[in-house]
Amino acid sequence: METIREKIAYLRGIIDGDPSIKDDRVRFLFERILLVLDDITDDLENVVMAQEELEDYVGEIDFDLANLEDDFYQDSEDKEFDKCFPEEPMIEMECPSCQEVVCFDEGFLYDDDVQITCPNCSTVIFDTREVDDLDFEDDEN
Ligand SMILES: [Zn+2]
Structure with missing residues (x-):
């Protein structure tokens, strides 16, 4: 395919x-226009080159990110994450007795009368009533 540069060179030729363009003024104007076209072509080529570099760079970032995601989710599967529902905001707490990692819905933190117990040893890990007692001690007494 003919490049812009080749088209300009053809036009210049x-x-x-x-021989019918005898007027120096007209010849001068044509030459000025062709020089502007050269400038535009230079700028355009620079933009295209910068764009290609950027695409390569973004491609590398994308590749690295995919690797990181693979590593990250592979690690997660090996651990306790299967017990959670990752699409929900989850709280992760370690049982003080048996160190089992327990996951529960973040929403439980704001509910009344919720007690989270360790599925492994039944130790109470989180109790909203204890939190309320601490926060509103003055009001209740
Ligand atoms: Zn436990």
Whole structure:
């Protein structure tokens, strides 16, 4: 395919070789226009080059990110994450007795009368009533 540069060179050849263009003023204007076209082509080529570099760079970032995601989710599967529902905001707490990692819905933190117990040893890990007692001690006494 003919490049823009080749089209401009072709046009310049026609104008230079055309004996019917005798007026110096017209020839001067044609030449100025062709120079502007050269400038535009230079700028455009620079933009295209910068764009290609950017695409390569983004491609590398995308590749690295995919690797990181693979590593991250592979690690997660090996651990306790299967017990959770990752699409919900989850709280993760370690049981003080048996160190079992327990996951529960973040929403439970704001509910009344919720007690989270360790599925492994039944130790109470989180109790909303204890939190309320601490926060509103003055009001209740
Ligand atoms: Zn436990």
